[in-house]
Amino acid sequence: MSSGGSSLFSGFRVLGLYSNHVPHAVRFHQKHREFYLVTVVGKCLHTYNVNRLGIVAVSNSLSDDITCLAADRMLVFAAAGKLVSAFARNKEVVMRYNGHRQEVRLLLPLGDHLISADSGGDVIVWDVQGGDVYLRLQFDPNTFDVSAMMHPSTYMNKVLLGSSQGALQLWNIKTSKLLFTFRGWSMGVTVLQQSPAVDVVGVGTATGRIIIHNIRLDETLMSFTQDWGPISWLAFRTDGPPIVASGSPQGHIAFWDLERRQLVAQQRHAHSTAIAAATFLHGEPLLVTNGADNAIKVWIFDQEGGGARLLRSRQGHSAPPTTIHHHGNDGKNILSAGQDGTLQSFSTVHERFNKNLGHGEVKGQTHSFQKKKGLSYEELRLPSILAFSSAAARQSDWDGIVACHRGRLAATTWNYQRCTMGAHHLQPPSPRRDTVATAVDITSCGNFAVIGSSSGRVDVYNLQSGLHRGCYGDSEKGVMNSDSHAGSDWLLKFWRFKTRKQEEELKLNAFCLFFSVVSGMLALVLDDFTVLVVDIETRRVVRKFVGHHGNINDMTFSPDGRWLVTVAMDCTIRTWDLPSGCLVDCFLVAMAPVGVSMSPTGDFLATAHIDSLGVYLWTNKSLCGPVGLRPLPADHQPATETLPGVTVDQSEQEVTSEEGDDAYKSADQLGAELVTLSLLPKSRWKSLLYLDDIKKKNKPVAPPLAPPAAPFFLPTLPGLTPRFTSPTATEQETQVQHLVSILCKCFNKNSLPAVNCPVLLLKDFGPSAVSVELTCLTSEGGGASSLLLAFIHMIEHMLASGRDFDLAHSYLALFLKLHLRSLSQDTFAMEALLRLSTQLEAGWAELRASLDQSLCLLSYTKSALL
Numbered sequence: 001m002s003s004g005g006s007s008l009f010s011g012f013r014v015l016g017l018y019s020n021h022v023p024h025a026v027r028f029h030q031k032h033r034e035f036y037l038v039t040v041v042g043k044c045l046h047t048y049n050v051n052r053l054g055i056v057a058v059s060n061s062l063s064d065d066i067t068c069l070a071a072d073r074m075l076v077f078a079a080a081g082k083l084v085s086a087f088a089r090n091k092e093v094v095m096r097y098n099g100h101r102q103e104v105r106l107l108l109p110l111g112d113h114l115i116s117a118d119s120g121g122d123v124i125v126w127d128v129q130g131g132d133v134y135l136r137l138q139f140d141p142n143t144f145d146v147s148a149m150m151h152p153s154t155y156m157n158k159v160l161l162g163s164s165q166g167a168l169q170l171w172n173i174k175t176s177k178l179l180f181t182f183r184g185w186s187m188g189v190t191v192l193q194q195s196p197a198v199d200v201v202g203v204g205t206a207t208g209r210i211i212i213h214n215i216r217l218d219e220t221l222m223s224f225t226q227d228w229g230p231i232s233w234l235a236f237r238t239d240g241p242p243i244v245a246s247g248s249p250q251g252h253i254a255f256w257d258l259e260r261r262q263l264v265a266q267q268r269h270a271h272s273t274a275i276a277a278a279t280f281l282h283g284e285p286l287l288v289t290n291g292a293d294n295a296i297k298v299w300i301f302d303q304e305g306g307g308a309r310l311l312r313s314r315q316g317h318s319a320p321p322t323t324i325h326h327h328g329n330d331g332k333n334i335l336s337a338g339q340d341g342t343l344q345s346f347s348t349v350h351e352r353f354n355k356n357l358g359h360g361e362v363k364g365q366t367h368s369f370q371k372k373k374g375l376s377y378e379e380l381r382l383p384s385i386l387a388f389s390s391a392a393a394r395q396s397d398w399d400g401i402v403a404c405h406r407g408r409l410a411a412t413t414w415n416y417q418r419c420t421m422g423a424h425h426l427q428p429p430s431p432r433r434d435t436v437a438t439a440v441d442i443t444s445c446g447n448f449a450v451i452g453s454s455s456g457r458v459d460v461y462n463l464q465s466g467l468h469r470g471c472y473g474d475s476e477k478g479v480m481n482s483d484s485h486a487g488s489d490w491l492l493k494f495w496r497f498k499t500r501k502q503e504e505e506l507k508l509n510a511f512c513l514f515f516s517v518v519s520g521m522l523a524l525v526l527d528d529f530t531v532l533v534v535d536i537e538t539r540r541v542v543r544k545f546v547g548h549h550g551n552i553n554d555m556t557f558s559p560d561g562r563w564l565v566t567v568a569m570d571c572t573i574r575t576w577d578l579p580s581g582c583l584v585d586c587f588l589v590a591m592a593p594v595g596v597s598m599s600p601t602g603d604f605l606a607t608a609h610i611d612s613l614g615v616y617l618w619t620n621k622s623l624c625g626p627v628g629l630r631p632l633p634a635d636h637q638p639a640t641e642t643l644p645g646v647t648v649d650q651s652e653q654e655v656t657s658e659e660g661d662d663a664y665k666s667a668d669q670l671g672a673e674l675v676t677l678s679l680l681p682k683s684r685w686k687s688l689l690y691l692d693d694i695k696k697k698n699k700p701v702a703p704p705l706a707p708p709a710a711p712f713f714l715p716t717l718p719g720l721t722p723r724f725t726s727p728t729a730t731e732q733e734t735q736v737q738h739l740v741s742i743l744c745k746c747f748n749k750n751s752l753p754a755v756n757c758p759v760l761l762l763k764d765f766g767p768s769a770v771s772v773e774l775t776c777l778t779s780e781g782g783g784a785s786s787l788l789l790a791f792i793h794m795i796e797h798m799l800a801s802g803r804d805f806d807l808a809h810s811y812l813a814l815f816l817k818l819h820l821r822s823l824s825q826d827t828f829a830m831e832a833l834l835r836l837s838t839q840l841e842a843g844w845a846e847l848r849a850s851l852d853q854s855l856c857l858l859s860y861t862k863s864a865l866l
Contacts, residue, residue: 005587008575008627009605009618011644015334015346016316016354017041017614021292023233023277025071026050035281038076038090039290040066045078046646047090050281050288053296053314054351057090058646070107070114075128077114079104084116086128097126099133108149108159113173115159117146123161125173135176144169150192152201152215160201160215162189168203170215182218185211193234195244202244204231210246212258224256224263235278239285243306249274251291255306265307271295272318272340286311293318293340294613315356317344321608323385323554324595324615327416328392331599334606335401336615337385343403343414346615348604355419360385360405360412383407387439390416393446398464399424402449404437411437411451413463424466426451428459443497460500470500492524494539504539508532519561521578525552531566533578545576547583547634556598556605567593567607572638582631587641609643616644669803675847678804680763685810687767689817743777743790758794759804762811774815778822785826788819792832799839812836 022040029036035050043066045059064080071077075094076087084097084104102120109115113134114126123146125135139146148162157174166184171177191204199216208226213219228248237243242258251271257264271291278289285301287308295315299308319339327333327345333353334346341360347353360382388403399413399422409431413422432455439452448469449461458472472495492506508526517523521542522534529552533543550569557564563584564576569592575585595608605618621627669676678685687694742758762770777787795815798808816823823829 005639005641006573006585006618008585008621008629009573009587009641010621011642012604012617012619013644013647014614014616015348016294016321016336016344017646018046018294018296018314018316019276019290019292020294021274021276022066022069024279024288024290024296025069025076026279026281026288027071027073027076028282030073035288036090037288037290037296038069038071039296040069040078041646042066043080044645045069045076045087045090048296048314050286050298052352053298053312055646055648058648059087059091060093061645062093067103068105068107070109072109075109077107077109079107079116082118084114084126086114095128095131097124097131099124099136106146106149108151110151110157110159110173115149115173117149117161121145135173137171137176139163148189148192150194150201152199153194154198160192162192162203164188164206166205168192168215180215180218182213182215185209190231191234193236195236196238202234202236204234204246206230208248210234210244210256212244222258222261224261226254228252228254232274233277235280235287237280237285237301238282239280241301241306243301245278245280245287247275247278247289251275251293253278253287253289253308255308257306265303265305267299267308270297270299314351314354315344316346317342317613319384320594320610320612321615322594323387324597324606324608325388325390326597326599326606327390329600331601331603334597334615335388335390336595336608337388337403338613339384341381341384343385343388343401345416348599348617355416357401357414357416357419358421360403360421382412386437388414389441389449391442391444391446392416393444394463395446398422400442400446400463402426402440402442402451402463404440404451407436409435409437409453411440411449413449413466424461424463426459426461426466426468428453428457428471429468458495472500473502492522492534494536506534506539506541518557518559521557521561523555523557523564525555525566527551529568531555531564531576533564543576543578543581545574545581545583547574547586548572550592553592553594554596556596558598559600559602565596565598565605567596573607577629577631580631583636584629584631586632586636586638588638589641589643591643612643618644669801672802674802675805675843676803678763678807680807684767685807688770688810688814691767691771743787743794759798759807763804763807770811771814771818774811774818778819785822785829788823788826789829789832791815792829792836796832796836796839799836799843 019039020041025038027036027038037048037050039046043061043064046055047057048055062078062080062085066078066080068079076090078085078087081103082100084107085093086095088094097114100116100118100122102118102122104116104118106117107114112128114128115123116126117123121139121141123137123139124133127134143165144167145164146161147164150160152158152160157172159171159173161169161171166187166189168182168184168189169178170180172179185205187209188206189203190206193202195202199214200221201213201215203211203213208229208231210224210226210231212221212223214221226246226248228250230249232247232249235245244256244258246254246256251269251273253267253270254263255265270289271293273291273293275289275291278287280287287299289299290296294317295313297313298311300311301308303309317336317338317340321336321338323337325335327335332347332349334348336344336346343357345355345357361380362382383406385403386406388401390401392400394400395416399415401414401416402411403414404411410425410427413424413426415422426449435453435455437451437453441450447463449463450458451461452458456473460469460471461467462469490508492508493502494504495502520536522536524532524534526532529548529550531545531552532541534540535542548566548568548570552566552568555564555566562578564578566574571588571592572586573589573593574583577584589609591609591612593607593609597606603620603623605620607616609616742761762773765773777791779785795808795812798804823833
């Protein structure tokens with residue numbers, strides 16, 4: 001048994017987790033010119049780019065759940081309990097601020113300081129870099145309970161505090177002085193938000209009133225009243241229209257025109273739960289919202305009348321999923337039904353392929369119900385899905401998903417490709433009273449749906465027409481699958497599908513809860529925590545698995561029918577080997593699993609858990625390498641396996657903080673024994689030997705024409721008469737003498753940094769400039785014969801260090817082409833060239849041996865039969 005708990009499965013990632021009730025934070029990256037959204041999921045932070053809503057970073061986990069969030073240009077601050085942490089690059093914790101005695105509930109970055117407020121009345125101003133307490137303010141929660149904070153624009157070192165008693169206070173955090181107290185409006189302040197106008201702030205109250213107030217004059221400019229309860233957030237548009245948006249605990253959004261002072265639009269049920277926060281992107285007609293319904297949405301304002309429409313979203317289940325199944329034969333999509341009543345599809349490839357099939361609606365009564373007064377939004381929805389089945393064989397022709405709902409007899413059909421509920425509600429022609437559908441299945445051909453009810457009937461329907469095609473018996477209750485079903489009378493019955501005649505029945509020892517079928521094997525879960533495996537051909541019990549200590553919630557077969565994976569309320573995930581009849585893998589998880597599904601390709605195991613909104617993926621280790629599976633003893637104590645977390649898609653991964661661009665730089669040279677190239681374009685060094693040919697090829701046909709007029713911005717001499725300056729002879733010779741002077745200075749020193757100076761200079765020159773510089777090394781070009789020897793020493797140092805390997809050979813080749821005749825007459829230069837030749841031969845021999853070895857190995861792997 002591996003130390004991680006499971007020898008067969010390894011945690012990979014979780015799908016469908018995007019946000020919770022904590023308000024988000026929006027950041028703008030100056031270099032990328034892009035907005036990023038930071039949300040909270042449990043103990044971690046998720047960062048998304050707003051343009052695509054692709055996840056770009058996942059932070060390290062904190063010890064407790066994060067309760068509030070704030071961000072500035074460089075860092076993201078998160079509070080978990082009494083501790084405040086600062087994240088760099090949206091990932092690792094770089095600073096912790098410990099000093100609160102109660103749970104922190106508000107955070108506000110302000111320049112080099114961070115302001116935090118807890119539920120006990122303490123407001124602490126922190127030094128962000130050092131982590132020290134800069135200022136501590138204490139308030140009595142009975143008289144001034146801090147409920148909102150903001151920094152008024154252009155108010156240096158000022159912070160405005162709002163209280164649940166209704167009063168406001170303006171403080172100077174540098175001098176620790178209370179500057180002014182606003183009496184308020186005798187109602188608790190829930191939100192403080194800066195408007196685009198200086199001195200004007202928006203105040204949201206617990207009674208639903210929105211107040212636009214001038215804090216410099218202490219004057220209320222206007223107010224609005226929202227009928228949906230307390231104001232949960234405020235947001236001002238900054239792209240032109242004078243609009244302020246307000247949110248409510250019901251998930252509605254109201255848009256108010258500040259010029260006309262009236263309500264101009266509303267977005268009802270923007271989220272299924274309370275909207276945690278909303279932010280207008282600066283200078284853009286986009287509104288970003290997140291809520292406790294596990295959703296992130298971006299709204300665009302391009303509708304007539306000032307309304308908004310949904311532009312893009314990322315949404316998971318708002319209540320824990322209860323049933324999951326893989327859809328299709330490629331194993332890339334997982335269908336999930338949750339307690340929130342939605343049916344969703346999660347892609348294991350990329351989040352952009354996720355689908356939300358939505359809620360079911362009452363057939364034929366939607367429009368009439370909407371016209372009735374006093375009807376709630378929830379009455380139009382069907383209850384949560386109890387069980388569902390899908391088939392991809394004919395999904396392009398008609399509905400390919402059938403689901404039964406809690407407490408309802410009629411089963412619904414769903415269309416996967418259109419992401420909507422289908423046209424049919426499947427119901428028996430003469431239903432009994434108080435009868436509900438309990439189980440569904442679809443035949444492998446995708447033409448028929450089989451539905452079992454609490455009365456014992458098993459009905460067959462044609463999926464294309466939705467017509468009833470017959471039934472099997474009327475006294476069994478339970479779960480069925482194509483040509484067999486198990487009932488509450490402890491009987492497992494086998495039927496002929498076409499004739500609908502019973503062929504055989506098998507007496508069970510306990511009540512059957514549900515079963516699964518694959519490869520001619522039928523697995524049944526009994527209420528005594530045992531699992532029976534029945535051979536469908538011989539119709540006999542061939543295996544019995546005992547070991548769970550709680551109700552078995554779900555099970556699935558591997559695609560080859562060799563393994564049976566079961567999950568139960570004892571928080572264990574067990575894998576049974578059917579050929580040997582033994583338990584071969586078992587591990588514990590923190591939350592009891594309620595659903596499990598193995599992909600048709602066998603690469604992933606998907607699980608759903610109690611009190612968790614995500615779908616967890618586990619990789620099958622046996623596909624990656626040999627796994628030694630041994631029978632586990634009856635007294636085996638399973639180890640706990642950590643639930644997998646969210647992973648970042650490599651196609652979306654980006655640097656999302658300003659300091660992250662220079663966080664890490666690769667070394668100039670990994671090792672002294674290695675050869676390092678210069679990384680310059682080939683055109684900078686490969687054409688040095690062919691400059692004459694290139695010049696002849698590019699020789700102009702006609703001489704250049706003089707410009708008709710002098711260009712702008714030529715340098716002029718001071719005075720009343722405008723006169724242009726002409727370059728002096730010294731300036732013209734500066735470039736020529738630059739390399740000469742640097743070679744003379746550098747080779748009087750024996751340090752490596754001094755030797756690198758002429759190399760760095762030559763790197764900045766183009767091929768023509770390099771040729772001119774090397775030509776001028778001799779006395780005929782304005783240099784000296786000693787400079788030739790200095791240049792040879794520079795090449796020796798370049799080859800000895802192993803850096804700029806390509807430049808060293810190119811410069812040396814051009815140098816010999818230009819000065820070989822002069823060098824042959826210099827004894828000292830010839831001795832240096834002989835040493836350099838020996839050094840070149842030794843270095844190239846070592847490099848050629850490595851290249852030959854690599855080429856030999858590559859040739860062998862391409863031709864050998866492995």
